[in-house]
Amino acid sequence: MSSWSAPRAQRAVAGEVQIPGSKSETNRALILASLSIRPVSIYNPLAARDTELMARALTGFGARIARGGELWRVTPAQQIASPGTIDCGLAGTVMRFCPPIALLASEPTDFVGDAQAGGRPMGGLLSGLRQLGAAVSGDSLPFRVTPPRLWTRSQVSVDATSSSQFVSGLLLAAPRYPNGLRVDRIGQMPSAPHVDMTVKMLRRAGVAVRSGPDWWQVSPGQIVPGIIHVDPDLTNASAFLAAAAATGGSVTVPNWPETTTQAGDRIRDILTQFGAKVEFDSGSLRVIGDQLAGIKINLRSASELTPVVAALAALADGDTTISGVGHIRGHETDRIAALATELSKVGAKVTPLPDGLHISPGPLRPATLQSHADHRMVHAFSIIGLHADVEIAGVECVAKTMPDFTDRWHNLVQG
Template sequence: MLPGSKSQTNRALVLGSLAEAPSVVRRPLMSRDTALMREGLRGLGCSIDGDDAEWALSPGPLSGPTEVDCGLAGTVMRFLPPVAALATGPVGFDGDPHMRQRPVGPVLEALRTLGVQVEGGSLPFTVRGGGSVRGGTVVVDASASSQFVSALLIAAARFDEGVDVRHAGKPVPSLPHIEMTVAMLREHGVEVDDASVNRWAVAPGPIKALDRTIEPDLSNAAPFLALAAVTGGEVTVRDWPRSTTQAGDALREILTLMGCSVELTGEGLRVRGGDGLAGVDLDLHDVGELTPAVAALAALAGSPSHLRGIGHIRGHETDRLAALARELGGLGADVIERADGLSFRPATLHGGVFRTYADHRMAQAGVIVGAAVDGVLVEDIATTSKTFPDFADVWAALL
């Protein structure tokens, strides 16, 4: 069974902490990212208690002073500053050394436009909350991350005037994540107008309490489904939702295009590998988090592949395009790194060390190649604990 969705868990934590009454989150993801979000919200005055299966959330008066450790969690760095703006007192933010290179400036500048006092434009920075936020209209360039939009929407119902977010710039990547934010806000009774392209307006009002069960993390299914693809075997991922806003649902179409048999059954999603992997020409702009797994499959395919529209993943846990080109190329892949993607031609891969750069998706890409090629050593598999603490044991059991 897959762990819970990180994206849903962290959004549920924020919404439950801002709600008008206590709520429950069932089957949450237990990982470093969600632990950092939980501790950040606790530091701001929220009560979050429970075990691996269920958390009880009780909103409390938001206050500082406190310090938020963002680790390598983009959702913590970007979602909690608007929450901190509703607190009284200073709230400092910092994280792992690499996190200081990841962009957050557009969120902080937007908060300033909405009347919030913010010191700094990147980690470390401080939000000096005044207990309320005026809100209003703000223009943001979210071409580097959809989280810039989600961050401004998720707490906006608590702003005096709500918020009207307008994107100006290149297309927003990973739109399914904004759709997830909007859907979850509406489930909490928040009014959201997203009828116009590149505009999202949240009306002020209460955030209703909601008991929620978290979906399995579909992006974390990628290496397991890929295992079927590279071995010609069969893997079933239990409890795959019939309808979801998760980007990982795109794996069904991608694996079909690569030659697999894909079927959604009453038990879950079943994938059977074919006689070989076919190359693909894909725009992964909206589902960029799947790129490492798809790139690993493309490196093993029997025909050329082109993965496009993913220049924004250079700003993820590491520069994923450069890292994938370097590590897959080091194992013999015929790969060309482009400004916004990767191109592959068929090649025979060999063993070697696959470095992970403290990036959980890089580690997952490495094990996919290792399932098909002898002698691949994936460095620091423990980095998968960011979103899947038991990944190594589950993977070893399958092999």
Template sequence: METHLPWAAPSAPGPLDAALRVPGSKSMTARALVLAANSEGSSTLRAPLRARDTKLMAAGLRAMGCHVSTADDNLWLLRSRPLAGPARVDVGLAGTVLRFLPPVAVLARGAVAFDGQPGAGRRPMAPLIGALRALGARIETGNGLPFTVHGAGRIAGGPVTIDASASSQLVSGLLLSAAGFDRGVVVRHVGSPVPKPHLDLTVHMLRAAGAGVDDSRPDVWSVEPGRLKGRAWDIEPDLASAAPFLAAALVTGGTVTVRGWPAASGQPARRLLDVLRQMGAEAALTPRGLLVRGCGAVHGITADLSGLADVSAVLAAVAALAGSPSRMRTQEPPERLARLAGTLAGLGADVTPEPDGLSIRPVPLHGGTLRTHGDRRLAHAGAVLGLAVPGIRLDDVACTAKTMPDFPRLWSTMVHGFEGGSAEAEARVRRG
């Protein structure tokens, strides 16, 4: 049963001055787990994200027979073994588990049953199930949860067409296991454009694992059959987790550094920094990490946020505090845009959902209860708004555990008592 935890978002006493570390990337951790399970030999994950979704992913792989040791928080070890059923995989509410593990299960011998929380059943899944069937898999389902994959230890693979408009995970799930298919896979997407950054990350990590991947044609991805080799994965900090902290610097006119960011990243960090600059911040990737400094004013923008879906709610919250209107184009599903708009409007914001994004006009905001709908993105947005608007209360901050189990403590520590500056901030965050 999910725990709901109401939380009063703290107001900033003044400009913030903080340096901190955020947990590892959920996207990278999930992909590294799947690639390790599909590789020969041993693999390690350094600085992985230990959170609800990644623990479910590790448990699902264990259920199918993969050795997964997570005893050391900072270094996980996986040793591939022949995968087999019968097994049961609990996807919880995790889209990555729901879409990345069924292609793994078709390579196992035996029945692998998938189920999860009621909300997971509303996630689009039929395109992936249809694609796996077209490639030779036997799946017993009504095109949603619960379903059972009857693995034969192999699958033919080959060309397949899929409408992945609902989520790029539908393509990534196929690609991550495709090297184990007899003929590999050639995936052709038909439908509305899908965000590229997560697919680019999938391709990058597949190549790092030794897969032959061709993504030179628009909306077509090809993975050659072959054996992947176990390797060491260094997991980057998570950009979606970093975003509200970086936004806090802009909103309060302070300075925040997210430590440990690599010079070359598989996540669109530079794009996020560019948007924050347009909104009035000084922002840079420095040897210390990602640094954002507010300059005393927040500007509205007209921007394309395609590929920044995981941080668009935080950017919309910043826009609601701006001194001029904003027009944000995104590739978010209409229902998610409507939920974000309704959440901001509940605090007085003037937000209009558009077919391809949001329009936001500056008006005074007020306190109130912000409904998170179990979405960590909305919780992050509420925390950012609370810095400038007293009296904001989240109906559930526990949903942030999906990617950042320690979010309430990290956020409150950042906000309070940092007169001593960034060095003290980082020390206090580490001490807890």
């Protein structure tokens, strides 16, 4: 496990940061391309551990993926094969998007992952697969999926209170099911914009999707994505923009989409609430920092931003309450517990709540902070490191979505 000394800001942080492609869009694009009727080009895909795990899984199903920098070429499988075993790592998109594809194979598929992967919720999705006639061993990783002998069902009810990925995973494979699929949601679903992203990408690929407040209907048919362009990962961008807000600086992210279903786009409103000025002009987003003020905010629709928001809260003038994110206890780590433990080390008073956190800033002090094998923790603690001597242990986990995060961060802060 490697450690990294987060650079202190000797001045207001200023600069421009190019952000690699969205993980969420890349992995959805890879699936649609692998299930399509003809080869597909994907521009600006993210090259990181989560997308590599997805590419390997889809190659196991029979697709061929030629990686070439900013352009990947996907040749779909003529027939879905059984890959034997799929390594999901700690990637929620792999462990939740690939099991529904396994129903199209003729033989069972085993799913395994990192040591922490067994703690990530899977029950809602696996229940949906059982309703479709599949045999599934267990309710968390590792598990085996055996395809149904006969397709007798085309409607499932899914408890999505733990993850919107349960719904997205079923919808992405549904066009290839004999009768399509209707998914009825049970419970309040977090991160709804991610399902909006799935539906938007399906429709762009020629798939007929109807939906209501708590249901989705996908018609069977051909998937024809054509050329897929991947936007920058706006959640990854949030840490760099937060550096401007935390230091009274100015940071610009180019190629920010004018319209998007990425939940990370909400960082614009969040930083404005904290007191920063946010400008969007000619496809670039610029944040100009000022004095940070504590806020009250519900992040149910954008819970991936919780670690960055919590870090800013520890630097703000006044208390912050984050709500609507109880489900992040089942992310890469228990993010509520991890943030409470680690931010307390640097002087903040953090109170875990049933669905969030209450953070009272305090005098900062040096500390060694644990990443908990969670890339978002590294992003958050790097923000704290702008104002305190912080050593981050386990920094290699940033490979999940941005392998060169520490280099990009150092260049921005020290450049």
